[in-house]
Amino acid sequence: MMKVHLHGVGVAGSGLEGWAACREVLAARAPWSGQALRVPAPAILPAAERRRCNAASRLALAAAEDALAGCEWPLAELATVFTSADGDGAVTHALCESFAAPEPDVSPTQFHNSVHNAPAGYWGIATKSKRPSTSIAADQDSFAAGLFEAAVQATLDRGPVLLVAFDLPLPHPLALMRPRSHDFAAALLLSGEPRGRPLASLALRLEPGAAPSALPAGLGALADNPAARALPLLSALAHGGTAEIRLGAVGARQLAVRCER
Amino acid sequence: MRPLFVTGLSIASALGAGLERTFSALREGRSGLRQNDFEPFPHPTWIGRVEGLESAPLSGEFARFDCRNNRLAQLALAEDGFEQAVARARERHGAARIAVLLGTTTSGILETELAYRRGAEVESLLARRDYAATHGMFSLTEFVRRRLALEGPAATVSNACASSAKVFAQAQRLIEAGICDAAVVGGVDSLCLTTLYGFRSLELLSESPCRPCDERRDGISIGEAGGFALLEKAPRAGRGAVALLGYGESSDGYHMSSPHPEGAGALLAMSAALARAGAGTREVDYVNLHGTGTPANDRAEDAALHALFADSTPASSTKGWTGHTLGAAGIVEAAVSVLCLERGFRPGSLNTERVDPALRARVALESEQRPLERVLSNSFGFGGNNCSLLFGRAA
Numbered sequence: 001m002m003k004v005h006l007h008g009v010g011v012a013g014s015g016l017e018g019w020a021a022c023r024e025v026l027a028a029r030a031p032w033s034g035q036a037l038r039v040p041a042p043a044i045l046p047a048a049e050r051r052r053c054n055a056a057s058r059l060a061l062a063a064a065e066d067a068l069a070g071c072e073w074p075l076a077e078l079a080t081v082f083t084s085a086d087g088d089g090a091v092t093h094a095l096c097e098s099f100a101a102p103e104p105d106v107s108p109t110q111f112h113n114s115v116h117n118a119p120a121g122y123w124g125i126a127t128k129s130k131r132p133s134t135s136i137a138a139d140q141d142s143f144a145a146g147l148f149e150a151a152v153q154a155t156l157d158r159g160p161v162l163l164v165a166f167d168l169p170l171p172h173p174l175a176l177m178r179p180r181s182h183d184f185a186a187a188l189l190l191s192g193e194p195r196g197r198p199l200a201s202l203a204l205r206l207e208p209g210a211a212p213s214a215l216p217a218g219l220g221a222l223a224d225n226p227a228a229r230a231l232p233l234l235s236a237l238a239h240g241g242t243a244e245i246r247l248g249a250v251g252a253r254q255l256a257v258r259c260e261r
Numbered sequence: 262m263r264p265l266f267v268t269g270l271s272i273a274s275a276l277g278a279g280l281e282r283t284f285s286a287l288r289e290g291r292s293g294l295r296q297n298d299f300e301p302f303p304h305p306t307w308i309g310r311v312e313g314l315e316s317a318p319l320s321g322e323f324a325r326f327d328c329r330n331n332r333l334a335q336l337a338l339a340e341d342g343f344e345q346a347v348a349r350a351r352e353r354h355g356a357a358r359i360a361v362l363l364g365t366t367t368s369g370i371l372e373t374e375l376a377y378r379r380g381a382e383v384e385s386l387l388a389r390r391d392y393a394a395t396h397g398m399f400s401l402t403e404f405v406r407r408r409l410a411l412e413g414p415a416a417t418v419s420n421a422c423a424s425s426a427k428v429f430a431q432a433q434r435l436i437e438a439g440i441c442d443a444a445v446v447g448g449v450d451s452l453c454l455t456t457l458y459g460f461r462s463l464e465l466l467s468e469s470p471c472r473p474c475d476e477r478r479d480g481i482s483i484g485e486a487g488g489f490a491l492l493e494k495a496p497r498a499g500r501g502a503v504a505l506l507g508y509g510e511s512s513d514g515y516h517m518s519s520p521h522p523e524g525a526g527a528l529l530a531m532s533a534a535l536a537r538a539g540a541g542t543r544e545v546d547y548v549n550l551h552g553t554g555t556p557a558n559d560r561a562e563d564a565a566l567h568a569l570f571a572d573s574t575p576a577s578s579t580k581g582w583t584g585h586t587l588g589a590a591g592i593v594e595a596a597v598s599v600l601c602l603e604r605g606f607r608p609g610s611l612n613t614e615r616v617d618p619a620l621r622a623r624v625a626l627e628s629e630q631r632p633l634e635r636v637l638s639n640s641f642g643f644g645g646n647n648c649s650l651l652f653g654r655a656a
Contacts, residue, residue, distance in 0.1 A: 002438070049517070076514070085397065087419075092370070096377040099454045103303070111459030112517040112643055115366060116398055116419035121644025124514040130529055132510035133646065134427060137398030137417040145416040152434050173384050174373070177392035206357075206414070206440075252412035253357065 001205045004154045004190045005198035009237060010067030012059055013037060013184035013222070018066050019234075025218070026231075026238035032218050037062075037183055044126040052109045053122050056088035059185045060119035060166040061126070067162070067187035072196050075127040078162045078189070079153055082120040083136040083146025085226040086178065088113060089170030096174075119166065142167070143186075143229040144212075144248030144255040150190055151204050158192040165227040182222055186230035200237055200261035206253040213245040233259060262537045264504035264655035265433055268443075269346030269491030271337050272596040274583045275309030275484050279340040284600050287608050290628065292582050294470045294482050299452050304461050307470045309484025309584025310452060311336065319404075326404040328369030328395040330451040334405055337449070337487035346491050346499075347409045347445060354442040356412040362431050363402045363417055363489075364424025364448030366588035369395040371453040401449055405489075413441050419588065421642030422551075423510075424448055425488070426591025429650050430508040432492050442494065449487035450588035456483055463518060471554035471585070473578035473610050474563070474624045476617040478554045484584025488592035490599075496655070503602045504655040506540065506635065509533025513645030519557055520641060524565030527551075530647035531569055531637060538635075538651045542570050545651070546633040547607045549594050550624075551641045552578020553585050559620065562639065566622040575625040581611030591640040591648065598636040598652045605632045 011022040015033040024030040041050040042061040053061075060082060068075065091114045098104045112118065117135035124133060134153075138145035143165045150163040166185035170178050190202075213232035215223055222228035229248050236243035236259040246254045272279070275293025276286040286293060294307045311333055319327040319335060338344055350359060373396050376386035394400050402417045414435060418424050425448025432444035450456075460466045460481060467480035496502045511533065513526035520527070535542065548570070551562055559578075566576060579597050586593050601607060609628040610616075616624045635653035 052517075085399070087398065092373075095455055095458075096374050099374050099458065100377040100380070100383075104454075104458055106458040106462040108459075108462045108518065111455070111462050114455060114459065115421045115643050117421055117642075117644040117646065118517070120420070121517050121646075124512040124645050125516065128514040130511050130514055130526060132430075133420070133512050133644075134418060134431070134510075135420050135644075137419055138415065139393050139397055139399040139403070142399075145414075148414060149416065149431065152431075152438055152440070156434050156438055173387050176384060176388045177390050177396065251357070251361065251406065251415040 001203060002151045002155045003201060003203045004151045004192060005194045006188060006190060006200045006202055007198055008067040008071055008189035010063040010187035012039060012062035012066060014182035022234060023238045026216055026235045034221060045122060049122055049125055054088050054091055054113040054118060056166060056168055057119040057122045059168060059183055060164045061123060063185035063187040064123060064162060064164050067189050071189060073160045076129040078160050079131045080120055080123060080133040080162045081136060081146050081150040083142045083165045085137060085139050085142045085167050086170060087116045089174050093171045093174055140226050141248035142226045144250050147247060148250045148255055154190045154192040160189060160191045163188045163190060165230055167225045167227045180224045182225055184222055184225040184228040186227055200259055203258040205256050206250055207256050208253055210246055210254050212248045233257060237261060262433060262507060264506050265492040266496040266504045267490050267599050268493045268497040268500050269343050270596055270599055271341040271343035272488040272593060273311055273333060273337040273340060274486035274586060274593055275311060276582055278336050280600060286582060290611060292470060292611055294584055300454060302457050305468045306466050307482040308452060309482060311485050325391045325394045326400060329371050330369045330401060330449050331404045333451050333485060333487040334401055334449045337489060338408060343489055350443050350491060356410060358413055358442040359411045360413040360432060360435050360441045360444040361402055361406040361411050361415040362428040362444055362446050363405060364428050364588045364591060365401045365417060365450055366419055366421055366424060367450060367453050367455055368398050368400050370455055371451060374454045409445060420646040421644055422587050422590050423640045423642035423646040423648040424588040424591060426640035426648035426650055427510060429505055430510055433508060436494060444492045445489055446492060447489035447592040448589045450586055451485040456587060465555050467554060470612050471580055472612045473552035473554040473580055474559050474616050474620055475613045476615050478556060478559060480555055481553045482584040484586040486583060486586035486589040486593045488589060488596050490595060502654055503599050503652055505650060506653045507534040507538030507651040509649045511647045515645050518643050520561035522561055524561040526645060526647040527562055527565035527641060528568050530649040531565060534637060534649040534651045540635060540651060545574050545635050545637050547636045548574055548576035549598050549636060549638040550576050550578040551639040552580055554580060563620040563622050572621060572623045575607060575623050577608055577610040577625045579608055594638045595650055598638045602633050602636055602652060606630055607633060
């Protein structure tokens with residue numbers, strides 16, 4: 001059992017432009033439009049990196065910035081955990097297409113954007129952070145695995161940990177292997193010790209069996225996006241009170257979370 | 262921190278499968294590098310290729326995981342009594358108390374790349390692929406977790422070339438937090454077009470076997486490898502008493518594909534590893550460098566090394582033997598470090614003829630047989646990730 005405090009929430013995804021808008025949808029005060037989100041290049045990045053950064057990094061950094069609007073810590077002091085099942089499929093596709101050409105021509109930018117930790121790298125450059133950063137993948141359970149790792153770090157090191165989960169649709173023909181319709185990213189700022197007034201506290205434990213909690217009503221179209229497994233937790237936050245949710249497998253067991261606010 | 266004993270260890274690289282073949286090649290100064298014969302590639306380069314993967318498909322209940330990367334995982338798992346060591350640990354601790362944390366950067370992407378090269382057939386080829394079990398980043402970890410019948414926390418770590426070093430840090434945290442009693446850590450990366458063309462595009466691929474720290478060094482030789490370590494709180498009979506004594510992780514926050522020029526992040530990672538172990542610089546007998554053989558990496562790493570150790574501690578890169586195995590570099594060099602401690606051997610830098618006079622740390626060219634108490638191993642990666650691991654004999 002681990003207990004961590006939640007200090008900020010960020011969201012970026014189709015029909016969910018920011019945590020404030022997402023909260024309205026989760027509280028059924030606004031309908032989910034499902035409209036594709038146009039994410040601008042992150043203003044937090046230096047100009048050169050703003051030009052080079054890929055779609056996955058833009059999406060991930062949009063959620064991160066949203067979560068840190070009122071952050072009490074200097075951004076360079078945050079350890080980070082980024083988690084994604086599939087990274088950036090558009091970059092993978094572009095690379096694979098170029099290998100199929102008679103004379104493959106790969107750009108250096110494309111190559112460094114292809115690493116799974118590209119969003120974490122851009123975040124590090126944006127914040128000039130020297131703090132450790134871990135990039136995780138656990139397929140459909142990537143959100144649970146990322147939250148689990150972030151909570152372990154926050155519990156042991158006491159300091160703040162930024163978790164960012166993101167996944168995007170893959171282009172054809174990669175989509176034949178892994179169909180997905182919508183972008184989604186969520187970011188949580190966690191700490192092992194409370195500071196100021198936390199938004200909520202999360203008690204995490206691993207338990208056998210049981211499927212993850214269903215997505216909130218009206219948002220089922222996001223079910224094929226592993227990062228959207230965050231939505232039951234976000235829904236609990238939007239509704240207040242105490243909730244018990246299961247967020248996916250960590251190894252052979254489910255990550256169960258008791259959320260109190 | 263509390264030491265974590267290496268109670269199981271296995272490795273497969275261009276030096277062959279298993280610790281004995283690996284150590285023989287180290288002792289005899291025999292490189293595993295060869296001229297590229299992997300896939301048609303228009304640029305001359307040398308690679309560290311693992312023999313026999315083409316004819317060793319996964320079968321039975323594991324057939325769905327079949328891809329070059331998981332075949333390499335299988336090859337390493339079968340060596341050095343590793344599976345048996347894990348089975349005994351499973352009996353001691355229970356399957357749910359053993360984590361599986363593995364690093365990779367390209368997983369099973371090779372078969373997808375080759376499918377794209379088949380023109381109109383790409384759609385039918387990809388439609389038949391089990392994405393999660395082969396191409397996906399988690400494929401390796403899920404395959405190994407099932408193969409070893411473990412039920413503890415599992416995750417793939419993909420922090421470029423620091424991936425399979427960072428898993429040691431993660432394992433230590435899980436055990437420290439009381440969530441696990443043991444962990445299988447390691448990683449696998451296999452040859453593919455993404456890394457061959459990618460490093461070529463950055464002009465970081467040498468046309469000759471890589472020469473880390475040499476004045477004429479001009480880039481890396483890409484290698485493939487897989488390896489695993491079993492970490493536990495107490496030593497076991499059989500393996501020696503070598504343990505992970507400390508780890509340090511940091512970010513450069515500087516550039517996506519170039520290291521910080523003064524090695525600021527590398528220095529932080531090395532210092533943190535020593536601090537966690539409560540060890541001073543004079544207690545380190547040897548540093549196994551990240552030492553890729555690119556002008557920028559070796560220069561930055563040298564700056565960090567010199568800031569910490571001046572020119573007192575011998576250092577070398579073993580990438581002249583294995584090539585740069587990217588996401589597997591952390592576990593390959595952890596295994597080399599453990600072997601060196603167990604057998605009293607300090608490797609030199611194979612292929613390096615004359616150390617760059619601009620480098621100020623003490624780069625060793627010749628190997629020597631001598632007892633070692635503590636070895637520091639460095640792994641750095643794209644995105645500015647640094648991880649240093651300190652191994653040694655625990656009291």
